[in-house]
Amino acid sequence: MFAARRVDDGTGRPSRSRRSLRLPILLLIFLAIGPLLAGRFWQITREADHSVAAAREQVAALADLATTQHQELISKTRTLLNILVRVPAVRAGLVDQCHILLRDLARGAAWQRRIWVVGTDGRARCGSHSPRADLDIADRDYFQRALQTKQFVVSDYVKTRVRNQPAIIAALPALDDYGDVEMVALVTLNVEAAEHPMKALDQGSHAILMVDSANVTISWQGAGEHSPEAVVGKRIPEGPLSSLLKDSAARQGEAVGPDGVERIWGFARLSQPEGVIAVGVAKADVLAGARWAMLRSIGVLLLIGALAALAVWFGAEFLLLRNIRALADAANQIGKGNLLVRPDLPPSAGEFHMLADALNGMAEQLAARDAELRHSKLILGEKTAFLEGTLEHMDQGLIMFDDAATVQVCNRRAMELLELPAALMLSRPNFQDVTRYQFERNEFGKCSEEFKDWVKNFGFEPIDHVYERQRPNGRVLEIRTTPLPGGGAVRTYSDVTERKSAESRILHRPTRCPDGPSKPAPLAGTAPRSPRGRRAVPAILRGAVARPGPLQGRQ
Secondary structure (H helix, E strand, C coil): CCCCECCECCCCCECCCECCCHHHHHHHHHHHHHHHHHHHHHHHHHHHHHHHHHHHHHHHHHHHHHHHHHHHHHHHHHHHHHHHCCCHHHHHCCHHHHHHHHHHHHHCCCCEEEEEEECCCCEEEEECCCCCCCCECCCCHHHHHHHHHCCCEECCCEECCCCCCEEEEEEEEEECCCCCEEEEEEEEECHHHCCCHHHHCCCCCEEEEEEECCCEEEEEECCCCCCHHHHCCCECCCCHHHHHHHCCCCCEEEEECCCCCEEEEEEEEEECCEEEEEEEEEHHHHCHHHHHHHHHHHHHHHHHHHHHHHHHHHHHHHHHHHHHHHHHHHHHHHHCCCCCCCCCCCHHHCCHHHHHHHHHHHHHHHHHHHHHHHHHHHHHHHHHHHHHHHHHHCCCEEEEECCCCEEEEECHHHHHHHCCCHHHHHCCCEHHHHHHHHHHCCCCCCCCHHHHHHHHHCCCCCCCEEEEEECCCCCEEEEEEEECCCCCEEEEEEECHHHHHHHHHHHCCCCCCCCCCCCCCCCCCCCCECCCCCECCCHHHHHHHHCCCCCCCCC
C-alpha cells in the first residue's frame, strides 16, 4: 500500500526511493488521537483503581456487619438459654414436658439445630429431638469451661456427636440457690442458617468465610464448585489468605479463597468464639466494568483507524495527490524546456494554488530569461562570426596569451607565417610548448648559442615593444607585443620581407641574426630585470624600436 517506488526524472537516471503521503498523514491522525486514547486508558485505569478501592471499603463494611449480626445471634442465644433455665419443667427435670418445650423452641428458629439440657455429669436429661437420648459431653472443652466459669460460653468449631455435623455450641449453666451448677442448657447453632448480610448480596460474586482461632473453617458461603461440606471443618492452607486471617491488624486484602477465586477481602474479628469473619468479592467482577470499557475503547480505536485509513486513501487522492501530480508534471515539462505549460488545478486545490502561482511565475521568468539568452546568443554569434572572419582574413598573424602564458587565440595567418601546426595551436598550448616545437624545427638555427640559451631560459615578456627577425626560410617578420589590462598580451606578426629587402639593397647591408651581448626578447621567457627590480626592455629591442637597424632574430 505504501511501498517505495523508483521513478525516472526524465534524465534517464532513476531518482531516489519515495513513499506515498498517505502513510505520514495516517501517522499524523493517530498522533492526534493518540493523546485522547491515552487519556481514556488512563481514565479507565483510574476507574479500575477506584472500583477496587470501593470494593475494599464495601467488603470491610460487610465484614463488620456480619460480625455484628453474629454477635446478635450469640446474644439471642444467651437470652434464650437464660429464659430456658428458669422454666420450672426444665429445672424439675420433667422429661416429657421439657422435650415438648425444647422441640417447639427449635422449630421456631432455623439457626437452632438442637437444644439440650444436660446434668453436671455431662449426660443429657432431655432434648428437642428426643425425650431421652444417649448423649455424653462430659469431655467437651466448652462444657468443662461452663462448669468452671459458671458463665455463658461458646465453643470453637466442633462436630456434633449425634449427627456428626459441624456446629458451634452455646452453653449456659443453671445455678441453684447456693450458687452451684445444677444443670447446663445447650444450643447447637447452625451458623450458615443465620441472617448474615450475604443473603442480600450477589451470591455469584461475594463469599463469606468464618474461621476460629486455629484458622479452621466454621462456615463458608460462596460461589463455585466448592460446597460448604468440602470447606467447613478444614484448616485454611498456608498462603496469603491464611496470613491475612492471622494478622489481627488486617482489615482488607487480596487473596485466593477456598474456592480458588481471587477475591478482595474484608476482615472483622470475633470474640465469641474467637475467630474471624471474612467477606470477599471476586476481583474479576469488580474489574469487569473497567475491562469492558477498555475493550470498548480498543474497538473505537480500531474503528477510527479503519475509517481514517479509508478517508486518507480516497481523500488524499482527491485533495492532495492529484494536485501534486499536476504540479510535478508541469515542473517536469518546464524542466524539459516547455516554458508554455501551466498547471491546471481544480478550485478544491486550496493552498496548492500558491505553488501553482509560484510555478507559473517561475516559468514566465524562465521564458523571459530564455528569450534574453536567445537574443544575446544571436548577437554573440553574429559578433563571433564577424570576429572570426576578421581574424581569418586579416593580413597579420595574431596570437593572444593569458596571464599564465597560455594561447587563447591564434588565427590562420599566424600559423602560416610561423609554420605552426593547427593541431598544436588549437590545443591551447603554453609558450614553452610553442618554443620547444620551434627549437625542434631549428627555428633559431642561424642564431648564436648565447641567443638560443637566452630564448630557452626566459619566458614571455608582457611589455609593449616591437622588433623584427628573419626566419630560416628568409622571410622577415615584424613582431609587435601589446600587454592586456587583465594580464597576458596580444602579439601580431607582419610580413615585412619586401620592405626589408628594399632597405637592404639601399644600404648594401646583408641581413643577419644578432650575436652581440644585446639579445632580442624571446617568444617565451622573462626579460632581464634592472638593478632596482623593475622590468626593462632588452637593449636589442630598444634598438629595434628606435631605429630600423639590421634584422634581429626571434620568433
